[in-house]
Amino acid sequence: DAKTTQPTSMDCAEGRAANLPCNHSTISGNEYVYWYRQIHSQGPQYIIHGLKNNETNEMASLIITEDRKSSTLILPHATLRDTAVYYCIVRVLAFSGNQFYFGTGTSLTVIP
Amino acid sequence: NAGVTQTPKFQVLKTGQSMTLQCAQDMNHNSMYWYRQDPGMGLRLIYYSASEGTTDKGEVPNGYNVSRLNKREFSLRLESAAPSQTSVYFCASSETLDEEETQYFGPGTRLLVL
Numbered sequence: 001d002a003k004t005t006q007p008t009s010m011d012c013a014e015g016r017a018a019n020l021p022c023n024h025s026t027i028s029g030n031e032y033v034y035w036y037r038q039i040h041s042q043g044p045q046y047i048i049h050g051l052k053n054n055e056t057n058e059m060a061s062l063i064i065t066e067d068r069k070s071s072t073l074i075l076p077h078a079t080l081r082d083t084a085v086y087y088c089i090v091r092v093l094a095f096s097g098n099q100f101y102f103g104t105g106t107s108l109t110v111i112p
Numbered sequence: 113n114a115g116v117t118q119t120p121k122f123q124v125l126k127t128g129q130s131m132t133l134q135c136a137q138d139m140n141h142n143s144m145y146w147y148r149q150d151p152g153m154g155l156r157l158i159y160y161s162a163s164e165g166t167t168d169k170g171e172v173p174n175g176y177n178v179s180r181l182n183k184r185e186f187s188l189r190l191e192s193a194a195p196s197q198t199s200v201y202f203c204a205s206s207e208t209l210d211e212e213e214t215q216y217f218g219p220g221t222r223l224l225v226l
Contacts, residue, residue, distance in 0.1 A: 032212065032213075034214075036215075041200060041220065041222075042219060042220070043116070043202055043204075043217030043218050043219050043220055044155065044202070044215075044217050045217070046214050046215065046216070049212065049214070087154060087155075091213065098143070098162075098206075098208075098213055099157055099160065099170060100145075100157070100215060101157075101171075102147075102154035102155040102156070103154050104152075104153060104154045105154055
């Protein structure tokens with residue numbers, strides 16, 4: 001039961017903005033959207049998260065549509081070190097504890 | 113401050129053998145998680161522990177058991193390993209501030225079951 005849908009792969013030129021889309025059409029009102037990335041086979045690394053409003057931090061920006069059915073992660077100036085698999089995740093709230101549902105992710109390749 | 117540590121890094125087992133994967137965190141987090149990642153796939157939740165003394169099943173719990181030994185440590189046990197359990201196993205811990213939660217992951221344990 002996939003909660004997010006992402007393109008399998010994307011390329012981006014070094015120095016340009018990378019825009020990674022994600023669909024989460026079944027998201028509930030209190031469920032957050034998180035983005036993580038995984039470089040090679042290392043443990044996933046937190047990037048950013050949001051509920052309704054757009055968010056920005058030192059790594060990226062997150063744009064969430066008004067209906068919350070989709071979002072876009074923006075890496076403003078992609079570098080070669082940003083080559084990784086990017087996961088869009090819906091965090092499901094549960095009484096016994098929260099669960100993060102990872103999809104299959106987008107493999108981003110930054111090209112020199 | 114080591115974050116989340118996992119042992120061992122690599123392990124080869126024969127079908128039917130048992131083993132325990134260890135995970136520890138030094139960030140004083142309440143919640144801890146075990147995931148598996150198969151080739152070309154995202155992470156799938158096996159078990160989680162929202163607090164010391166509690167554990168709950170995730171998406172793929174069959175064939176595994178867990179123990180939340182104390183606040184720092186969360187172990188995953190394979191009682192009788194099967195080739196289908198060949199995977200990379202990641203442990204994570206998280207802190208929750210208000211309703212926002214960030215998970216921090218360990219480096220992973222690569223398991224091969226022959």
